[in-house]
Amino acid sequence: MIRGVQMKVSTAAGRELRAMCMALSALALPAAASAQAWTAPTTQESVAIMQVVRAVVNAELGPPVEFEIASSRLLEGWAYVDAVPKRAEGERFYYEVTRYAEAVEFGRFEERVQALLKHSELGWILFEYSIGGGDGVAADWMDEYAVPDALFAPAP
Amino acid sequence: MSLVWRGRLAGLARLLTLLAALAAAPAFAQMPGEVPGGGGQMPGGSPGNAGQMPGEPPGGAGQVPGGPLVPADPGVVTIPPQGSPERAAILNGLRPMVIAEVGAPVEFVVGTIRVVGEWAFVEARPQRPGGGEIFYIYTRYQAAVDAGAFDDSVIALLRQTPAGWLVYEYVLGATDVAWIEWIDRNLAPSEVYPFQP
Numbered sequence: 001m002i003r004g005v006q007m008k009v010s011t012a013a014g015r016e017l018r019a020m021c022m023a024l025s026a027l028a029l030p031a032a033a034s035a036q037a038w039t040a041p042t043t044q045e046s047v048a049i050m051q052v053v054r055a056v057v058n059a060e061l062g063p064p065v066e067f068e069i070a071s072s073r074l075l076e077g078w079a080y081v082d083a084v085p086k087r088a089e090g091e092r093f094y095y096e097v098t099r100y101a102e103a104v105e106f107g108r109f110e111e112r113v114q115a116l117l118k119h120s121e122l123g124w125i126l127f128e129y130s131i132g133g134g135d136g137v138a139a140d141w142m143d144e145y146a147v148p149d150a151l152f153a154p155a156p
Numbered sequence: 157m158s159l160v161w162r163g164r165l166a167g168l169a170r171l172l173t174l175l176a177a178l179a180a181a182p183a184f185a186q187m188p189g190e191v192p193g194g195g196g197q198m199p200g201g202s203p204g205n206a207g208q209m210p211g212e213p214p215g216g217a218g219q220v221p222g223g224p225l226v227p228a229d230p231g232v233v234t235i236p237p238q239g240s241p242e243r244a245a246i247l248n249g250l251r252p253m254v255i256a257e258v259g260a261p262v263e264f265v266v267g268t269i270r271v272v273g274e275w276a277f278v279e280a281r282p283q284r285p286g287g288g289e290i291f292y293i294y295t296r297y298q299a300a301v302d303a304g305a306f307d308d309s310v311i312a313l314l315r316q317t318p319a320g321w322l323v324y325e326y327v328l329g330a331t332d333v334a335w336i337e338w339i340d341r342n343l344a345p346s347e348v349y350p351f352q353p
Contacts, residue, residue: 052256053256055252055253055255055256056252056253056256058252059249059250059252059253059322059323060322060323061319061322062317062318062319062320062322063319063320094317094318094319097315097317097318097319097322098315098317098322098324099324099325099342118294120259120294121294122258122259122260122294123259123260125256125257125258125259125294125295125296126256126257127295127296128296144296145296
């Protein structure tokens with residue numbers, strides 16, 4: 001199911017609280033965190049991951065979409081990506097013809113794509129993604145799947 | 157003109173007509189890799205088969221980047237025939253969503269495909285080429301499969317835009333009538349859905 005700005009029922013306050021808890025736990029347990037710290041993907045891994053993410057963003061916003069990657073992390077077979085979708089120079093996204101029109105109009109939309117993927121024999125499989133969602137989207141995913149908390153820990 | 161020549165000309169005309177018909181036939185033939193059987197029946201009809209080969213570009217034939225939106229024609233439901241560019245474009249718009257979640261390649265057995273103006277509704281069962289089963293063990297759906305709460309079909313609402321057919325709503329594995337809540341949430345005319353509640 002599409003996980004966009006409209007999909008989750010958790011409150012923004014709840015999300016922020018959980019995000020803060022995640023950050024605090026990461027700071028309080030440096031030894032544990034270092035034992036399972038996330039790593040940055042190799043170029044090859046990143047290309048494979050972004051290929052999957054790009055496919056769904058293209059499907060929703062229309063191709064071609066490029067990304068400015070803010071964060072890309074790997075841990076225990078999971079990948080988390082936080083990126084800004086981009087068009088070629090001089091082009092823009094026509095959100096008014098997408099499902100995000102209302103969110104954009106009312107300022108409830110961040111130009112941001114987040115995605116959670118898991119590696120398998122079939123390659124990288126998309127578990128969740130969000131277009132336009134803000135901080136805290138990932139916290140919902142932690143509740144849903146057995147994703148290690150450290151995947152979302154602040155950068156060292 | 158003698159009767160002999162008239163007869164020869166009439167025979168030539170019939171031959172040309174036959175050749176023209178044969179030349180036109182491939183336009184309605186199945187696309188490579190498509191599962192035989194036709195698809196996109198109206199509700200109540202027997203589900204048919206359709207599916208384009210993986211690897212076709214999303215938003216394929218029939219799209220004119222930068223072109224105008226198709227004006228909505230409320231109430232007029234069309235069923236794009238199997239092999240038509242419109243049907244291929246709609247399914248190719250949907251395909252990347254499914255591939256991202258279950259891996260490639262994926263083809264569709266279309267149960268329902270309806271177009272009203274710039275909107276399209278699709279209900280289809282994804283499968284591997286040739287009818288191979290999709291195993292959800294690697295996906296987020298395995299828990300639902302284990303719980304018997306998974307219907308292996310995809311339901312989607314797409315919109316035709318200058319950028320091609322874009323996915324507006326999408327759900328895989330829903331066991332209920334997932335699109336009911338889409339009716340109020342979107343601008344699409346209710347006629348695009350299989351039935352009105």
